[in-house]
Amino acid sequence: MEDTCCCQGEQSNERLDKVKEVIEQFRMLQGALIPVLHEIQDIFGYLPEEALRIVSSELDMPMAEIYGVATFYSFFSLEPKGEHVIRVCMGTACYIKGAQAVLDRLSQELNIPVQGTTPDGKFTLDATRCLGACGLAPVMTIGEKVFGRLTPKEIPKILKQMRTPVEAH
Amino acid sequence: MKTLINLESIRTAGLGLVDRRRLGEVSSVGVAERSVMICGGTGCASSDAMQIVDAFIQEVSSQGIEDKVEIVRTGCFGLCELGPVVIIYPDEVFYSRVSLEDVAEIVEEHLLKGQFVERLVYQQSMENGVIKPLHDVDFFRKQKRIALRNCGTIDPEEINEYIAVSGYQALHKVLTKMQPADVVREVREAGLRGRGGGGFPTGIKWETAAKQQNAHKYVICNADEGDPGAFMDRSILEGDPHSVLEGMALAGYAIGADHGFIYLRAEYPIAVKRVQIAIKQAREYGLLGEDLFGSGFSFDVSIRLGAGAFVCGEETALMNSIEGRRGMPNPKPPFPAVSGLWGKPTVINNVETLANVPIILLQGADWYAGIGTEKSKGTKVFALGGKVVNTGLVEVPMGITLRDVIYEIGGGIPGGKAFKAVQTGGPSGGCLTSEHLDRQIDYDTLLSLGSMMGSGGMLVMDEETCMVDVARYYLDFTRDESCGKCAPCRIGTKRLLEILDKITEGKGTLQDLDKLEELSEQIKAASLCGLGQTAPNPVLSTLKYFRDEYIAHVIDKKCPSGVCRSLLTYYIEAEKCRGCGLCARKCPSNAITGKLKEPYVIDLQACIKCGICFESCKFTAIYKS
Numbered sequence: 001m002e003d004t005c006c007c008q009g010e011q012s013n014e015r016l017d018k019v020k021e022v023i024e025q026f027r028m029l030q031g032a033l034i035p036v037l038h039e040i041q042d043i044f045g046y047l048p049e050e051a052l053r054i055v056s057s058e059l060d061m062p063m064a065e066i067y068g069v070a071t072f073y074s075f076f077s078l079e080p081k082g083e084h085v086i087r088v089c090m091g092t093a094c095y096i097k098g099a100q101a102v103l104d105r106l107s108q109e110l111n112i113p114v115q116g117t118t119p120d121g122k123f124t125l126d127a128t129r130c131l132g133a134c135g136l137a138p139v140m141t142i143g144e145k146v147f148g149r150l151t152p153k154e155i156p157k158i159l160k161q162m163r164t165p166v167e168a169h
Numbered sequence: 170m171k172t173l174i175n176l177e178s179i180r181t182a183g184l185g186l187v188d189r190r191r192l193g194e195v196s197s198v199g200v201a202e203r204s205v206m207i208c209g210g211t212g213c214a215s216s217d218a219m220q221i222v223d224a225f226i227q228e229v230s231s232q233g234i235e236d237k238v239e240i241v242r243t244g245c246f247g248l249c250e251l252g253p254v255v256i257i258y259p260d261e262v263f264y265s266r267v268s269l270e271d272v273a274e275i276v277e278e279h280l281l282k283g284q285f286v287e288r289l290v291y292q293q294s295m296e297n298g299v300i301k302p303l304h305d306v307d308f309f310r311k312q313k314r315i316a317l318r319n320c321g322t323i324d325p326e327e328i329n330e331y332i333a334v335s336g337y338q339a340l341h342k343v344l345t346k347m348q349p350a351d352v353v354r355e356v357r358e359a360g361l362r363g364r365g366g367g368g369f370p371t372g373i374k375w376e377t378a379a380k381q382q383n384a385h386k387y388v389i390c391n392a393d394e395g396d397p398g399a400f401m402d403r404s405i406l407e408g409d410p411h412s413v414l415e416g417m418a419l420a421g422y423a424i425g426a427d428h429g430f431i432y433l434r435a436e437y438p439i440a441v442k443r444v445q446i447a448i449k450q451a452r453e454y455g456l457l458g459e460d461l462f463g464s465g466f467s468f469d470v471s472i473r474l475g476a477g478a479f480v481c482g483e484e485t486a487l488m489n490s491i492e493g494r495r496g497m498p499n500p501k502p503p504f505p506a507v508s509g510l511w512g513k514p515t516v517i518n519n520v521e522t523l524a525n526v527p528i529i530l531l532q533g534a535d536w537y538a539g540i541g542t543e544k545s546k547g548t549k550v551f552a553l554g555g556k557v558v559n560t561g562l563v564e565v566p567m568g569i570t571l572r573d574v575i576y577e578i579g580g581g582i583p584g585g586k587a588f589k590a591v592q593t594g595g596p597s598g599g600c601l602t603s604e605h606l607d608r609q610i611d612y613d614t615l616l617s618l619g620s621m622m623g624s625g626g627m628l629v630m631d632e633e634t635c636m637v638d639v640a641r642y643y644l645d646f647t648r649d650e651s652c653g654k655c656a657p658c659r660i661g662t663k664r665l666l667e668i669l670d671k672i673t674e675g676k677g678t679l680q681d682l683d684k685l686e687e688l689s690e691q692i693k694a695a696s697l698c699g700l701g702q703t704a705p706n707p708v709l710s711t712l713k714y715f716r717d718e719y720i721a722h723v724i725d726k727k728c729p730s731g732v733c734r735s736l737l738t739y740y741i742e743a744e745k746c747r748g749c750g751l752c753a754r755k756c757p758s759n760a761i762t763g764k765l766k767e768p769y770v771i772d773l774q775a776c777i778k779c780g781i782c783f784e785s786c787k788f789t790a791i792y793k794s
Binding site: 030031032033034035037038068069072073074075076090091092093095096097101104105108128129130131132133134135136137139141146148151152153 | 211212215216248249250251252394395396397398399400403404435436437473474475476477478479490491492493494495496511552554555556560561592595626628630634639642643646652757779780781784785
């Protein structure tokens with residue numbers, strides 16, 4: 001997960017080469033655009049314009065059509081995300097058990113709106129549709145880690161933990 | 170390629186072992202040995218279940234009992250609330266909320282000494298210190314597991330285990346002994362209806378597609394489960410992916426299709442991984458691919474990932490998405506069964522529907538049609554959630570009452586609170602009240618009451634839930650998820666939401682209630698697809714059954730349940746306040762003032778009603794009204 005920043009230079013070129021590989025892999029597939037966008041988002045963490053330009057020329061598709069698809073689906077992002085992406089589940093089970101209060105508290109503590117990223121690039125706050133862990137409601141995820149049965153009270157402590165740099169393994 | 174003889178030998182080899190793991194089917198084979206089943210569904214996996222699997226493997230091997238104990242990572246058992254869940258067979262001991270630290274103790278006490286670790290045993294499975302068989306526990310007693318028959322019983326990443334529970338037997342039977350038309354007839358006579366929500370008869374859908382003359386046809390498994398509060402499709406794919414693949418192959422044979430797509434949400438990584446593994450294994454065994462069982466019938470399946478658009482659950486939108494476009498619906502007709510994916514006849518079935526297909530063809534239409542009500546056959550899986558003791562996944566025969574599901578299986582409302590409503594069918598459904606608790610659950614009854622089956626979310630609400638806020642919540646969802654193609658849905662849901670916002674802010678009028686009703690009817694009548702046609706249902710049903718709550722918001726400017734923030738006021742009760750000052754320190758808007766050891770006061774002008782003071786007060790001196 002350490003590669004989520006938008007690095008320039010060599011690393012970036014390598015990744016753009018990967019984009020070409022991905023396109024080759026899916027070129028013959030009917031309806032290739034969405035699988036290609038999924039792969040690109042896997043590589044960069046979001047959909048950078050230069051990668052989309054490659055898709056446009058390689059798949060012979062106007063940029064307008066690509067943006068049309070990319071912006072339609074909530075899973076795709078045109079903006080880089082923070083180091084930790086916090087997703088608060090706003091499914092019904094979580095909502096009626098107080099997810100809104102959890103989300104509000106996060107927004108307040110981080111001082112960013114929902115879908116915003118902190119100026120230091122550390123956190124992105126998202127409200128998400130059902131994560132399917134309704135038994136643990138209300139739930140949020142930070143990266144891969146799931147926090148269940150939350151109360152707003154716990155938020156400052158959790159954020160503090162995430163801010164504390166973890167010793168390198 | 171595997172022949173039937175191969176399948177049979179795999180099945181008999183695994184039979185006794187797997188039978189032992191089924192609820193209520195204790196086999197005499199290998200009783201001295203034990204199976205440790207660890208739930209690997211999303212709920213449990215999110216609380217360290219995978220690490221617990223590893224810890225068990227390590228601990229069992231370090232004790233040198235690995236030849237006596239099998240460790241199986243399974244799909245969802247249903248009781249997600251209690252995760253991570255570990256069940257040990259043949260003793261049928263159910264351990265709940267197991268942590269990594271508990272593993273060594275379970276191995277030491279239970280597996281080595283045969284003593285239960287009482288503190289971890291699920292309380293409801295104990296009676297006077299004795300452990301009840303699991304199928305007698307309230308949560309399981311009234312359930313009937315057909316679609317979930319293998320979830321929690323087999324390892325979903327191991328095809329041999331699926332074969333051991335008669336997996337791919339239906340496919341073999343059908344390909345070698347039945348004509349496609351016989352398959353269609355069997356499914357039609359079983360009375361299977363679409364479990365994705367609409368309840369359209371599956372056999373009739375197949376029949377239409379089978380009649381089309383076309384060299385290419387498709388089967389699509391709709392696994393784009395986007396309903397908030399519903400997770401049965403995900404759980405089936407995570408717990409028993411092969412049953413869905415087998416169901417797709419059977420559908421393919423019935424209609425004459427050679428390829429299938431599973432349209433699956435990218436947000437469900439465990440399900441994606443398990444389906445990928447299942448497809449790979451089925452191909453290796455020759456159960457997907459060319460010339461299945463030497464019958465000349467070929468069928469293969471590929472995965473297409475969704476990208477977070479609720480409207481893609483709508484079949485025509487889903488097909489547009491597979492074709493690489495925005496997932497927007499098309500007008501029907503033509504129906505997909507006539508002209509679907511890339512213009513070819515296409516059958517789209519939901520995950521749960523397909524999971525029912527193999528067992529119907531194996532056991533026969535009569536067996537299936539014997540379960541359920543006259544017009545709704547079989548069982549339905551519900552994701553039971555909200556304010557109910559046992560939240561989780563339950564499968565019940567059609568015709569069971571809401572009361573049985575909520576009180577018997579669900580264990581009632583926690584914390585001694587009163588039941589207020591149950592919401593079925595997610596954003597397309599409606600809210601039912603305590604008056605309806607004894608009504609039976611089937612497609613037609615729910616529709617007649619102003620709700621619907623939907624994909625099977627069942628959210629229980631107690632007295633602390635505001636029904637106006639619930640309606641607002643669903644409208645916020647549908648407005649956000651509307652694709653925008655047709656104006657009634659795009660603009661109508663936005664206007665509905667604005668009116669609901671106004672009411673929850675205490676600015677509503679009685680005319681607004683009429684407007685809500687009128688607009689709702691128009692949106693239902695004029696929208697292009699199911700999303701818009703059902704979006705007003707939560708508004709209409711709450712207006713019908715909970716009008717008094719709307720009136721309280723509009724006339725009295727009060728939220729009786731204490732949810733709508735604009736209508737709340739926080740006070741400090743001077744007699745209870747010890748003057749600790751904690752609330753004042755926590756208050757983000759400096760609205761609380763006072764002197765230490767004297768009662769504090771909230772400045773109502775400055776208060777932003779965030780509720781932090783309410784949560785932080787240790788003396789319950791702060792109340793809201």
